[in-house]
Amino acid sequence: MPDSQEKNLSAEDRPRTKLPEAEPRGYFEGESLTRRKVFVVASQALGGIAGAAVVLPAIGFALAPVFERGKERWEAVGTTKDFVPDTYKQVVFTETLGIGEVGKTTAYVRQGSEKYGEDPTEYIAISSRCAHLGCPVRFVQAAENFICPCHGGVYDFIGKRIGGPPVRPLDRFQTRVTENHIELGPRYSVTNQLKAVRTRDPGEFTGGIWEYLYPPRPSTFPPP
């Protein structure tokens, strides 16, 4: 159409210049993002940040204790001369600091005995906490057994259960000799073969499927 004729046409009737089709649809040529897309991405990012601000502290609060290990505590309970292999000596020591008398516990300590395949240079410390419900057991020298007064639990000389309702041997404490002093450390539980495992609460098993039905306490994992 000649220019003179085109000038006489109204704005609606003038032929329009066809803009090139933008690809993908909805974008202007040369655009890499639509405004809608920018807002969608920005709102999703803000939503993600807000969600993380709520969820991450909760996850951290729940999981942090699993990676937290309490500081090991050792306490001297006598010298090497105080303990012999054929009987136990009762000692009281502080297992948990800062909670007064409640943090104290009782252990029965003796020297390792060749009669039971133990090294005489080692020392055995057996917890007085019954593996059934936690009553204090007593070592009875005449019977060479540990007897629980609550429900009749009986353990042999090395702490293995031989009668009554307990489900495992008595717990033990780690021991070490420092300049002729016997020191007791963290508590641990043992299987029926006296293999060390993480500390269990009274009533918990140390073998079979049952051991997996109780989640470990963070402060007692992994075993010594």
Ligand code: FES
């Ligand atoms: S608490 Fe020891 S037998 Fe029950």
